[in-house]
Amino acid sequence: MKKVDIYVFSATGNTMKCAEELKRNLVELGSEVEIKRIENGTEKVESVGDTVVICYPVHGFNAPTNVINFSKQLPLANADAYILKTSGEPLTINDDSSKMVVKNLRWKGYAYKGEFHFVMPYNMIFRHTDEMAAKMYKTAKERIPAAAQVVFNGETHLKKISAKAKLVRGIVSIEHWGARFNGRFFKVDTDKCIKCMKCVNNCPTKNITYENGKFKFGNQCLLCTRCSFNCPVDAFKIGMMDFMRVNGKYNFNADAEQAEIGKYCHKSYTKYFSEDNN
Numbered sequence: 001m002k003k004v005d006i007y008v009f010s011a012t013g014n015t016m017k018c019a020e021e022l023k024r025n026l027v028e029l030g031s032e033v034e035i036k037r038i039e040n041g042t043e044k045v046e047s048v049g050d051t052v053v054i055c056y057p058v059h060g061f062n063a064p065t066n067v068i069n070f071s072k073q074l075p076l077a078n079a080d081a082y083i084l085k086t087s088g089e090p091l092t093i094n095d096d097s098s099k100m101v102v103k104n105l106r107w108k109g110y111a112y113k114g115e116f117h118f119v120m121p122y123n124m125i126f127r128h129t130d131e132m133a134a135k136m137y138k139t140a141k142e143r144i145p146a147a148a149q150v151v152f153n154g155e156t157h158l159k160k161i162s163a164k165a166k167l168v169r170g171i172v173s174i175e176h177w178g179a180r181f182n183g184r185f186f187k188v189d190t191d192k193c194i195k196c197m198k199c200v201n202n203c204p205t206k207n208i209t210y211e212n213g214k215f216k217f218g219n220q221c222l223l224c225t226r227c228s229f230n231c232p233v234d235a236f237k238i239g240m241m242d243f244m245r246v247n248g249k250y251n252f253n254a255d256a257e258q259a260e261i262g263k264y265c266h267k268s269y270t271k272y273f274s275e276d277n278n
C-alpha cells in the first residue's frame with residue numbers, strides 16, 4: 001500500500017481544508033495517508049513514506065519561512081514529492097512561491113513531481129464574501145480528486161513559471177524579514193480583549209506571550225494572521241499591515257451559486273473558475 005505523508009502549515013484553516021480533502025481522496029484510492037502539522041518549522045521527521053506532499057498558504061508570493069525551514073530539515077529520501085498551495089487570488093505571479101521548498105526537496109534527494117494550486121479566501125488583504133469563499137472551496141473540492149489521482153499514480157504535474165513570477169517572488173521575499181519586523185508592532189486592545197489566550201496558545205512560533213497583564217510580541221512573527229483572524233473580539237492591530245486585517249471565519253456553507261466576482265483581479269478569477277487549470 002502506498003504511504004503518503006502530508007505536511008501542512010495552515011494559519012487560518014484554508015490549506016488544511018484542502019489537505020484533508022486530498023487525504024480523503026487518496027485514502028479512497030487505496031493509500032495509507034497521515035497528515036502532520038508544520039508549526040514553527042523545526043519539527044523533526046525521522047523517516048518519510050513513499051510520497052510527501054507539502055502544503056502551505058502563499059505569503060507575499062513566497063512560501064512562509066517556517067515551511068522553507070521545515071523543508072530544509074526533512075530527512076534524505078528518494079520519495080516522490082508534491083506541493084499543494086492555497087492563495088487568495090489566482091494570479092500567475094504566485095506560481096514561483098514554491099521555489100525555495102522545491103530547491104530543498106531536490107537537494108535532499110526527493111523526486112519533485114509538481115504542484116497543485118487552489119484559490120481560497122483571503123485571510124489578509126481584504127475579506128471575500130462568504131458566497132465567494134464557498135465557491136472557492138467547492139471548486140477546490142471538485143479539482144482535488146484529479147490531484148489525488150496524480151499523486152497516487154506518481155505522475156508529474158510541473159508548471160512552467162514565467163519570468164515575471166520569478167522576478168516578483170525574488171523582490172517580495174523581503175516579506176520574510178518584513179513579517180518579523182512588523183510583528184513587533186502588533187497590539188492588543190486590552191479593553192476589548194477577553195483573555196481567552198487563543199492567540200498566545202495557537203501562535204505557530206510561540207511569538208506571543210502574556211505577562212503581568214501585558215501582551216508581548218517577539219521577533220519570530222510569520223504574519224500568518226492566525227492570532228488576529230481568530231480573535232473572537234477582533235482586538236488585534238497587526239502593525240503596519242493593519243489596513244489589510246481580516247477577522248473571523250468564513251461560512252463555507254454559504255450559497256456558492258450566489259458568488260459574484262468583483263472588479264479586483266476579475267479576469268484571473270473568471271479564468272480560474274471557468275477552466276480546469278489544475
Ligand SMILES: Cc1cc2nc3c(=O)[nH]c(=O)nc-3n(C[C@H](O)[C@H](O)[C@H](O)COP(=O)(O)O)c2cc1C
Pocket residue numbers: 009010011012013014015016056057058059060061062086087088089090091094120121122123124222223224225
Ligand atoms: C502575510 C500574508 C501574505 C499573503 N500573500 C498572498 C499572496 O502573495 N498571494 C495570494 O494570492 N494570497 C496571499 N495571501 C492569502 C493566503 O495565501 C490565503 O488566504 C490562504 O488560503 C490562507 O491559508 P491558511 O488559511 O491555510 O493560512 C497572504 C496571506 C497572508 C497572511
